[in-house]
Amino acid sequence: xxxxxxxxxxxxxxxxxxxxxxxxxxxxxxxxxxxxxxxxxxxxxxxxxxxxxxxxxxxxxxxxxxxxxxxxxxxxxxxxxxxxxxxxxxxxxxxxxxxxxxxxxxxxxxxxxxxxxxxxxxxxxxxxxxxxxxxxxxxxxxxxxxxxxxxxxxxxxxxxxxxxxxxxxxxxxxxxxxxxxxxxxxxxxxxxxxxxxxxxxxxxxxxxxxxxxxxxxxxxxxxxxxxxxxxxxxxxxxxxxxxxxxxxxxxxxxxxxxxxxxxxxxxxxxxxxxxxxxxxxxxxxxxxxxxxxxxxxxxxxxxxxx
Amino acid sequence: xxxxxxxxxxxxxxxxxxxxxxxxxxxxxxxxxxxxxxxxxxxxxxxxxxxxxxxxxxxxxxxxxxxxxxxxxxxxxxxxxxxxxxxxxxxxxxxxxxxxxxxxxxxxxxxxxxxxxxxxxxxxxxxxxxxxxxxxxxxxxxxxxxxxxxxxxxxxxxxxxxxxxxxxxxxxxxxxxxxxxxxxxxxxxxxxxxxxxxxxxxxxxxxxxxxxxxxxxxxxxxxxxxxxxxxxxxxxxxxxxxxxxxxxxxxxxxxxxxxxxxxxxxxxxxxxxxxxxxxxxxxxxxxxxxxxxxxxxxxxxx
Numbered sequence: 351x352x353x354x355x356x357x358x359x360x361x362x363x364x365x366x367x368x369x370x371x372x373x374x375x376x377x378x379x380x381x382x383x384x385x386x387x388x389x390x391x392x393x394x395x396x397x398x399x400x401x402x403x404x405x406x407x408x409x410x411x412x413x414x415x416x417x418x419x420x421x422x423x424x425x426x427x428x429x430x431x432x433x434x435x436x437x438x439x440x441x442x443x444x445x446x447x448x449x450x451x452x453x454x455x456x457x458x459x460x461x462x463x464x465x466x467x468x469x470x471x472x473x474x475x476x477x478x479x480x481x482x483x484x485x486x487x488x489x490x491x492x493x494x495x496x497x498x499x500x501x502x503x504x505x506x507x508x509x510x511x512x513x514x515x516x517x518x519x520x521x522x523x524x525x526x527x528x529x530x531x532x533x534x535x536x537x538x539x540x541x542x543x544x545x546x547x548x549x550x551x552x553x554x555x556x557x558x559x560x561x562x563x564x565x566x567x568x569x570x571x572x573x574x575x576x577x578x579x580x581x582x583x584x585x586x587x588x589x590x591x592x593x594x595x596x597x598x599x600x601x602x603x604x605x606x607x608x609x610x611x612x613x614x615x616x617x618x619x620x621x622x623x624x625x626x627x628x629x630x631x632x633x634x635x636x637x638x639x640x641x642x643x644x645x646x647x648x649x650x651x652x653x654x655x656x
Numbered sequence: 657x658x659x660x661x662x663x664x665x666x667x668x669x670x671x672x673x674x675x676x677x678x679x680x681x682x683x684x685x686x687x688x689x690x691x692x693x694x695x696x697x698x699x700x701x702x703x704x705x706x707x708x709x710x711x712x713x714x715x716x717x718x719x720x721x722x723x724x725x726x727x728x729x730x731x732x733x734x735x736x737x738x739x740x741x742x743x744x745x746x747x748x749x750x751x752x753x754x755x756x757x758x759x760x761x762x763x764x765x766x767x768x769x770x771x772x773x774x775x776x777x778x779x780x781x782x783x784x785x786x787x788x789x790x791x792x793x794x795x796x797x798x799x800x801x802x803x804x805x806x807x808x809x810x811x812x813x814x815x816x817x818x819x820x821x822x823x824x825x826x827x828x829x830x831x832x833x834x835x836x837x838x839x840x841x842x843x844x845x846x847x848x849x850x851x852x853x854x855x856x857x858x859x860x861x862x863x864x865x866x867x868x869x870x871x872x873x874x875x876x877x878x879x880x881x882x883x884x885x886x887x888x889x890x891x892x893x894x895x896x897x898x899x900x901x902x903x904x905x906x907x908x909x910x911x912x913x914x915x916x917x918x919x920x921x922x923x924x925x926x927x928x929x930x931x932x933x934x935x936x937x938x939x940x941x942x943x944x945x946x947x948x949x950x951x952x953x954x955x956x957x958x
Contacts, residue, residue, distance in 0.1 A: 615924060617920070617923060635916075
């Protein structure tokens, strides 16, 4: 599973999900890993997309079927059709729509940051589609306070420039060397799409961010933490976190562990010298742990995998 | 691939029990068991690893060492300090021609692993430290009552079984093979000698002080040239002997100067992670060793 020598994510595929032109990537065969990256429509990382996983997608595709989507209103997927769909709930429904349209099941769902919240909702709302859940660095899911806006404040660069993208990702990562030119290139490709200013105008111009998105997320988060504490997550959980994450404190890993572990096995993996992107900052060790977790859970479901 | 073969070799005049096997030409993995001879109410040795070392025999050379005063290894003519344990382990590796090893240490074996990391030079590629209280920085932690009142006497079945159970989440791993080997170890000459010397109330504080000096050296390296080798920390989520906060603080401390380190919590698990969840344990060691090998130059953060 060599990170450097594997091909990058190519061949985006297109599918209509409830009237929204949706982009996803798919490769490999076997147990299915479904990736949900972080961020939300608009925001400092407007350039985020499924290609955030490009250091993991290729290496893991040698053993598994890997699927990654561009979420509703992000990447190369269209914006929400209606104002009331500028919500996390709509993002989750859209992802579930893709999963069903592709006929995927027994998923190992992997989510990062805000995407880990969406992944957790998928696992809770669609247990019949879920075989395991992996949360990566998710202040949104943890009971602690996220500090993105503090860490990423004060960019001296205009929006949607290479410099501002680099400022953002260096703010997230522990070591600026993890922020490759390649990563910035792909971020710029996304943030230059005509869909992005439309989305930003809805969120911040028309005010849907504070009127719709944040209240919906707050309500869902309350419900999600309550559900996790009640033991409604009934699939193996794995948590990754970076020790030096300045936007989502590593204590969140233990908070989530303590919330779920009375009911369900929870494995915790924390990387040193690591900020908010463990799967990009330490890809080889992330991929190794990910593949062994999937194989182990699969063996529990079907002994033939053992 | 050959299963690790148990044998006794002479290391600087000390009879030393080792298990050696696997692919002799491949990168070695070295196992250092836990238990403080004469103090901990079970008799440790290579036997506590059960079938785990053999699981690596297909892809690695596998070496497990009986530390001083454990298993079939002898003991000095005075209470051993951590430097004695470390020097003996290093000399054993040299005698076996082991270079560039990934070292796995449990409990006191974790402190020996850090000693090797600090002083072993090129013989050490990485450390995996399992449920090891000794090298953690929390000197003002609470008095540990885990082994306060052992039942039975003289390392008999009752005492040792009780000790294993005390530090486990579930007692299912305490099988006949573990108990038979632990009873045999308790009667071995080195173990008997260790019990004799450690019966002196002044002996344990001296060992503790020597570990304190080792830690001072670890923290100094951390502040100067940096902790020299990658380390992963594997903790049972339900370990009564070494709470996760202690392992996490150690991880956090050395992570300041060592970019390749990771901390793991294993669910439904006590101190003997490799016995209670052998598959998970083997996965973590394999993932770390293979992940380090696969890390591209751009992600090495020298």
